[in-house]
Amino acid sequence: MKPLLLVSLSAAALCVSACGKKAEPVENTAATSAAEPAALAPAVLSPGQAFANTAAASDAFEIETSKLAASKAQSAKIKSFAEQMIKAHTDSTAKLKTAAAAATPAIAPDAALTPAQQQELADLQTKSGAEFDRAYARLQADGHQKTLDALKAYAASGDVAPLKAFASELVPIVTAHLNMAKGL
Template sequence: MKHSVLLAVSIAALGLAGCSKKAETPVADSSPAASDVSLTPPVAATPTSPGQAFADTAAASDAFEIQSSKLAATKAQSAKTKHFAEEMIKAHTDSTAKLKTASAAASPAITPTPTLTAAQQQTLDDLSSKSGADFDRAYADAQRAGHQATLDALKAYSATGDVPSLKTFATELVPIVTAHLNMAKGL
């Protein structure tokens, strides 16, 4: 359930980012009562571009993988799980650097925000409360779900992305994340 929520949130973030609605400008009322009221139009929030939404999703994915894998370094029982976690820390640190480079190459430049989703934070909180074999099982489940959600987001942006440098980043990461997902399935 948690994992499907994570996937749904990630996909929804990418989908919603593409939907922007222009704010309507209010029409001033010329009645006497209206002149007593300040008619300051509401300030509309700047819509997030699809490129920014993707960069944020990718940054949050990397942050989640690094944080959950750092937990595995101390809480996991299995040597295989600990080894996988070490590899994920390295790989997702590299991915973050590549994401920053691709985002900076965008015009205008994009700054990825690695804010975890509520589902990612909940998963981290759950992992924090576990240890040993219980941790290993929960971590493996989280890794499979997280990598599947990331792979889905990468494939989607690779196919329909609006920022060439981020589209290239997504395309290049698909085989890497596929390999990580396959490794996670073997935990």
């Protein structure tokens, strides 16, 4: 009986000490630091949230690299493509937000760039002239291929109907962007 009493008192003490404290929000970020302890790692995301974050980060990456290209590219063809990508990915972000808001429960896409995207953007910023144009074209082809793969996968087996519809709608658009990027 004493062990049961001890456990009960310990549990009661924990409950009392926790009273009045606000719950700390759990941060769900797409990217975590490698130095971050495992105990502080973000919670596992639902497939819908993970897809929304991937799509949002992809749009953000395309917009940021394209803004850079619009001002820094040497080729008029690259600059024109970059302007098209800024508009297309701004539109895509708006559609994603609408689809995510229609989910039950609503999803808030996190547009934080992944560490790989941050590094690619930083590397691109160091280039100029024809080297910049080649690097931008390569990033656009690679990025659009990854996005197309994610869209096709989610359109086929996603778990949130509005996001599945969004993914299906974007497949032909991203396919066209990929083909354009390969032609740069």
